[in-house]
Amino acid sequence: MVNLLEALNLPHIDEDLARVEGALRRAVTAEDPFLTEVAGHLVHAGGKRLRPALVLATALTAVPHVTDDVVQGGVSVELVHLGSLYHDDVMDEAEVRRGVQSVNARWGNLVAILAGDFLLARASEIAAGLGTEVAALLAATIGRLCEGQIGELQTAYNVERTEEAYLQAIAGKTAMLMSTACRVGALVAQLPRPEVEALTSLGRSFGMVFQIVDDILDIVETEEVLGKPSGHDMVEGVYTLPVIRALALATSGGDLRALLGRPLDAPEREKARAIVRASGGVEAAAGVARRFADEAVAHGRGVDGAETLGELGHRLIDSLPVEAS
Ligand code: GRG
Helix, strand or coil: CCCHHHHHCCCCHHHHHHHHHHHHHHHCCCCCHHHHHHHHHHHHHCCCCHHHHHHHHHHCCCCCCCCHHHHHHHHHHHHHHHHHHHHHHHHHCCCEECCEECHHHHHCHHHHHHHHHHHHHHHHHHHHCCCHHHHHHHHHHHHHHHHHHHHHHHCCCCCCCCHHHHHHHHHHHHHHHHHHHHHHHHHHCCCCHHHHHHHHHHHHHHHHHHHHHHHHHHHHCCHHHHCCCCCHHHHCCCCCHHHHHHHHCHHHHHHHHHHCCCCCCHHHHHHHHHHHHHHCHHHHHHHHHHHHHHHHHHHHCCCCCCHHHHCHHHHHHHCCCCCCC
């Protein structure tokens, strides 16, 4: 998989992300040492820091150097992301996240939920320091994440899940925060309104690509490459775009429909993955992702210095082990 931070090709990315890292660690420090440990757990575990990098990248289209406000913008979006991961892992009963034991597995659901709330509170506090518009944006983003996740829950194990329902769910659960990251960078760097809007749309389109690619990888990649069991979405009843496309095809749809609609054991999961891989559904999903990547390029053309950022979705699709159809 392509390294997106490298693909952004920012001149001082290591130094700038080191500043984000310092501020992030300070932001998750609580008065209580136990809460500090729990809230810092996934921060210390790593993660790509893609969303703060998007804040930096959009801001750097307007300003020559990353300011402290841009750093704080990056911290606030990463904190929302972290808070959502804490809650998501409770919902999924996940054991592992970012290569370490998940917070819920280590300390239980109650602690994980409260620590997730704490991260969201810190995100809100930091956003408020960046102005009313950023504060309102972060609040609206948290709401959209919840809506996206609820949409996904409502269609769990539903073999009639529509492509529209899928796209709406991922727009909320993933693309909104990528879009917000780009908007925060643009707002804090005080770009003119048309550029703010173009970068917001760019982030949204890129976020759609990011999630579709993630959903494709769950079907096509091995557990070793993913660092988690593949086919997990189907096991959990989350029928993503390659599956929705395979279900719609006459050749694969019937066999797949007979398997899905309920939890799967390991042999059933492998059978379902094989059907989807052979169906052409993966290539069709990559084709949809490519259209969102094209949209991102078009939005990037509206902003001087955003060409590389606009191309990021294409870099991701190029790294897939399948061709788009
Ligand atoms: C309370 C904010 C809040 C949300 C509640 C649980 C929930 C609603 C939403 C979950 C949304 C979710 C987990 C979406 C998936 C997002 C995603 C693509 C995660 C993986 O992102 P990466 O690959 O992860 O950037 P790293 O670990 O590298 O940061």
